[in-house]
Amino acid sequence: MMNLLFGFLAIKLAFGAQLMNCPRNQVKFEKIIGLRPSHDFSGYLLHKQQNHEPVTVECLSKCLSKDDCVSFVVYYNVSECYWYNSRLDAFQENENLIDSGVGWFEKTCLYVTKCDKMWIFERVPGAILIGNNIKTLPNRITRRECQQHCLDETANPCKSVKFRIFDEPNSTETMGICTLSDTDRHLMPNSYRVSSYNEEYFENQCSNVTTNEFCAYEEYENAILGHVDMKYDGKSKNECEEVCENTTIFNCRGYSTTTINSTQVCLIHSEDSKLHGPKSLIEIDGARYYEKARCLNITVDCTETYITIRYQPEISFGGKIYMNGYSENLECYVLGNGKQMITLKMPLFGNQCGISEAKSTNNQNRTLLSGTMVLQYNPLIQTQGDRLIKVGCIFSNESKIILGTGVNFTNSLFPNRGTTIVNSTTLQPTVEMRIVDFYTQKEVSDTQIGQELQLIIEIKPADGPYDIWAGHLIAMTEDGQDSILLLDDKGCPTNLNIFPSLIKVVSNDTRKLTGNFQAFKFTSSAIVRFSVIVQFCSIHCIPVDCGNNIVSGGRKKREIEPLMAETTSGTTVKQINKHQYDNQGRNKTVQMPLEFILVVRNTKISPDRLIYGENNKILVAGYDLVTNEVCIDYSLLIGIIITWVLTQIILISCGLLMIRRYKRFYQQENTTQSLEELHKNFGLGFSNLEPRRVHWADNGDFT
Structure with a gap:
């Protein structure tokens, strides 16, 4: 016990001296994911927020300014953090608790240039990335030394590290073999896996990430990520995505949008669902979680x-x-x-x-x-x-x-x-297609037949040198077997009862095409895919006269140029070709397809009143699908009650008759069995009562 205590103090003093000798600008944090101290080591409350407000940034700032704070743990579910005056090495590592609901931050001393992240490395104990190693350092070194080697690597960018722990009895710090890698778990998701306890995965948060490395988001419906690091009120989806893209104090891996007390809320996450799996997602109706995904260099x-x-x-x-x-x-x-x-x-x-x-x-x-x-x-x-x-x-x-x-x-x-x-080159402008509720202007992905909707195709920036026109709008089933043409190649409607012409709306803040329609669906599928071809014009697209006083907000057909674009349901296309001009300097247009997927369900229909007879007597007044309540006519209700009472009387009478018959039969059977038992007890049977011949000793026979 004394040896353990002296060892604990030696580690604490060694690390304390290390931080004391560390320049102030080199005191950084390392984030340890999935572990927290055991209950034997109690911490001190560092910061707490009400109403589940995020505490990560505040806890980092307070611990950084507090010399005694060597590490702290964030409990995301209760918005609290507790600090410790010892580092993780001071604890018995095999006694630490696995807990996916926390984040453990520990001070370290690292020399970093051109990186303003609040934590430099993320450490995941018991995980490993297979393959793509740059080099393995020959000697056993500490975690901090291994991380510094990764930061100092210049020949090849070091994105992550594999650290294998080895016992060093005479060392006051954890020692191991350090292997540098030029990839990480985001680039090689299939190579990132669970490993033994003596292996750790370090991810360099300061590695150079190009703007097109993460160019898309995966969307999760009715869910948010449980680990929230920052929160913004009153942000729309696009504004929340912009906040995530512009976050520099840590690497934003995704964002969530939800509504709390009638306020649109934006939540920023430094982690993703791949770390802890689906259990890290919290189900909330109406919420959306958007997770960054890498680009794929695919062409068609x-x-x-x-x-x-x-x-x-x-x-x-x-x-x-x-x-x-x-x-x-x-x-x-x-x-x-x-x-x-x-x-x-x-x-x-x-x-x-x-x-x-x-x-x-x-x-x-x-x-x-x-x-x-x-x-x-x-x-x-x-x-x-x-x-x-x-x-x-x-x-x-x-x-x-x-x-x-x-x-x-x-x-x-x-x-x-x-x-x-999206391809590796991102060019302006950007264009987005979405479908919103006509009254609330909120984007919808699930609706009912007949709901008033508005299709919007918007170009950004609104004051840019480009204008848009749209045509060949097709609605089809998910498998593409059934389809209907809504707008022809000129942008004119084919059936005004289903879909109108597009109207151009131009202001200082927006430049878009809109069309109001009622939701419809195919009989074979609830999923309706809207696919449209968008053309870009320089300065202005000329409206098209469709006849019958119908004008489409587009342009007359000119020379067009094919363009590859890659989009998905309800997402923003972020690439077009450079603007083209012909030999005479005239404007040429560029085409791009967009797509939006909408789920349309059958409307809840209540049946008409059930009428009977020449006098139009109401038998059933109606049926409420929501409460499952049936409204019945009063006379019909009395008749049903009388019928039910008569039925009960008949059933009870039949039951009594059956009981009486069974009782009489039981009594007869019981009497017969009693007589037979009595005869047996006296050695008499029914056969013993018959006349018998008796033989006497004098051989005389008497009857």
């Missing part, structure tokens, strides 16, 4: 008979690319080959690889051929990190438009709604 090309998909891996890829449902068809899959480009060439027609065909309903002869591709990191099994990508082409008499609808997770394996794939 079409000829008259083939569709070609090319994937250029950033790292060595040994998985498989195939069309969903056709993983064993030789024409429909291809295996990875390290860092070499992977090409999957498939026939467009014949439905050999699940390529479905949808044709327009007018005489424009436009055809959509599309399918679902799976990018699977393991050649045999599917994992959470795999992607589903919609790819396809639109053919017409005049042009061929390449379509990529992005990542769309649609089965139970993938619980979220998906992400957007």
